[in-house]
Amino acid sequence: xxxxxxxxxxxxxxxxxxxxxxxxxxxxxxxxxxxxxxxxxxxxxxxxxxxxxxxxxxxxxxxxxxxxxxxxxxxxxxxxxxxxxxxxxxxxxxxxxxxxxxxxxxxxxxxxxxxxxxxxxxxxxxxxxxxxxxxxxxxxxxxxxxxxxxxxxxxxxxxxxxxxxxxxxxxxxxxxxxxxxxxxxxxxxxxxxxxxxxxxxxxxxxxxxxxxxxxxxxxxxxxxxxxxxxxxxxxxxxxxxxxxxxxxxxxxxxxxxxxxxxxxxxxxxxxxxxxxxxxxx
Amino acid sequence: xxxxxxxxxxxxxxxxxxxxxxxxxxxxxxxxxxxxxxxxxxxxxxxxxxxxxxxxxxxxxxxxxxxxxxxxxxxxxxxxxxxxxxxxxxxxxxxxxxxxxxxxxxxxxxxxxxxxxxxxxxxxxxxxxxxxxxxxxxxxxxxxxxxxxxxxxxxxxxxxxxxxxxxxxxxxxxxxxxxxxxxxxxxxxxxxxxxxxxxxxxxxxxxxxxxxxxxxx
Ligand SMILES: Nc1ncnc2c1ncn2[C@@H]1O[C@H](COP(=O)(O)OP(=O)(O)OP(=O)(O)O)[C@@H](O)[C@H]1O
Ligand SMILES: [Mg+2]
Numbered sequence: 001x002x003x004x005x006x007x008x009x010x011x012x013x014x015x016x017x018x019x020x021x022x023x024x025x026x027x028x029x030x031x032x033x034x035x036x037x038x039x040x041x042x043x044x045x046x047x048x049x050x051x052x053x054x055x056x057x058x059x060x061x062x063x064x065x066x067x068x069x070x071x072x073x074x075x076x077x078x079x080x081x082x083x084x085x086x087x088x089x090x091x092x093x094x095x096x097x098x099x100x101x102x103x104x105x106x107x108x109x110x111x112x113x114x115x116x117x118x119x120x121x122x123x124x125x126x127x128x129x130x131x132x133x134x135x136x137x138x139x140x141x142x143x144x145x146x147x148x149x150x151x152x153x154x155x156x157x158x159x160x161x162x163x164x165x166x167x168x169x170x171x172x173x174x175x176x177x178x179x180x181x182x183x184x185x186x187x188x189x190x191x192x193x194x195x196x197x198x199x200x201x202x203x204x205x206x207x208x209x210x211x212x213x214x215x216x217x218x219x220x221x222x223x224x225x226x227x228x229x230x231x232x233x234x235x236x237x238x239x240x241x242x243x244x245x246x247x248x249x250x251x252x253x254x255x256x257x258x259x260x261x262x263x264x265x266x267x268x269x270x271x272x273x274x275x276x277x278x279x280x281x
Numbered sequence: 282x283x284x285x286x287x288x289x290x291x292x293x294x295x296x297x298x299x300x301x302x303x304x305x306x307x308x309x310x311x312x313x314x315x316x317x318x319x320x321x322x323x324x325x326x327x328x329x330x331x332x333x334x335x336x337x338x339x340x341x342x343x344x345x346x347x348x349x350x351x352x353x354x355x356x357x358x359x360x361x362x363x364x365x366x367x368x369x370x371x372x373x374x375x376x377x378x379x380x381x382x383x384x385x386x387x388x389x390x391x392x393x394x395x396x397x398x399x400x401x402x403x404x405x406x407x408x409x410x411x412x413x414x415x416x417x418x419x420x421x422x423x424x425x426x427x428x429x430x431x432x433x434x435x436x437x438x439x440x441x442x443x444x445x446x447x448x449x450x451x452x453x454x455x456x457x458x459x460x461x462x463x464x465x466x467x468x469x470x471x472x473x474x475x476x477x478x479x480x481x482x483x484x485x486x487x488x489x490x491x492x493x494x495x496x497x498x
Contacts, residue, residue, distance in 0.1 A: 204353070
């Protein structure tokens with residue numbers, strides 16, 4: 001079959017398959033890195049902000065948006081710090097000064113931020129109480145707990161991760177569609193040969209194997225070159241960013257993706273050839 | 282080996298080109314298929330090598346109804362049938378050697394066995410000096426001999442020859458018929474479609490005569 005395949009299906013007819021696979025391998029690995037990147041970074045962030053609260057004192061009233069001057073905000077800050085000082089649940093409270101101080105020179109009030117870290121064991125029950133205490137004295141203070149922040153981050157991260165997953169999945173869809181179109185075209189080009197083989201008693205799977213052999217060659221080349229490019233660029237990026245996962249996981253993924261491409265090559269060819277031969281008795 | 286009963290064939294919903302054909306090809310049988318141009322000889326050959334399924338009636342190959350067999354079973358039957366096409370159907374991309382070797386390659390013969398068989402066959406056919414050439418560089422008669430060589434090389438149980446001597450001179454025609462006789466004596470069932478009355482006289486065998494798609498007794 002090797003000889004027949006080489007003789008009958010010109011090598012050039014599947015050259016572009018190699019190029020396509022190379023490109024697809026890169027995108028598939030790229031989206032995996034993107035996925036892992038988002039996952040690692042967000043879990044880091046979430047750990048960082050766990051048991052923490054953020055108090056924002058905005059330069060306007062929440063209800064009617066009337067502006068507040070800098071002096072009032074400063075006074076509010078002092079008040080808040082006083083409330084917090086004696087709370088046994090609070091481990092640390094830090095003022096986050098705004099670094100756009102230039103604006104203050106023009107008489108524009110700046111919001112004040114105070115970050116709190118709560119005692120991990122007692123955080124749950126006390127978050128609401130602290131929020132209420134502060135809002136009773138300064139109604140326009142915005143008090144966000146770690147949960148609120150985490151929800152935002154997790155949501156954004158989930159969207160990003162979905163996008164990367166979708167990218168990876170659509171790579172395989174796209175490859176399937178393109179492969180079947182290419183094989184169909186080649187079947188049409190080799191119509192008389194396929195018919196002759198059919199009459200000579202070659203089974204569909206034998207005819208498919210003719211095409212398989214010649215399509216697997218460029219697929220394997222595409223995979224090899226694609227993987228080399230990935231190794232040169234992405235794995236470098238991974239170790240550089242120190243994403244907190246071993247390269248081993250990434251290598252396993254690369255191996256899996258290569259396997260899927262080879263499997264696609266085999267199954268799409270068999271399927272398209274079988275469908276083509278269905279029209280013959 | 283092949284039994285047809287009340288078979289009809291139409292192409293793509295067109296009119297019936299074969300009507301109510303019943304015949305039986307036994308092991309070691311030899312028939313001529315005669316009839317005017319357009320009478321349906323090639324169409325009947327197509328039914329005999331399962332290039333088409335009948336539109337009505339049924340055909341049994343080795344006692345099995347071909348319409349009810351799976352595709353892979355039909356493929357197995359086709360492997361036992363050698364076909365010489367009226368239009369040769371040599372593959373232009375392949376050398377004469379590779380064209381003749383096709384059935385052997387498909388059945389997975391070793392390269393060494395293929396080489397021996399093809400060379401011996403080419404020697405006999407007078408194609409030895411043309412084995413490396415592509416079919417387009419051969420004369421009509423040489424192409425026909427290559428097509429014959431390809432059909433018989435795997436020693437089929439059934440040989441269907443559609444005008445196998447159309448492009449050959451009388452001497453070569455008789456030589457080829459001699460080969461068919463030899464295969465026939467070893468048990469191959471043979472059907473030769475031909476217009477050539479001299480062949481029939483030289484090698485007498487029963488006739489199947491078609492007239493506008495019907496077998497006349
Ligand atoms: N592939 C086809 N599609 C549609 N009609 C066909 C096809 N092949 C043959 N026919 C029709 O079937 C009829 C019989 O044709 P066939 O080729 O079987 O004749 P034949 O006896 O082999 O003729 P010849 O001696 O010229 O080779 C003709 O009317 C022809 O037009
Ligand atoms: Mg004909």
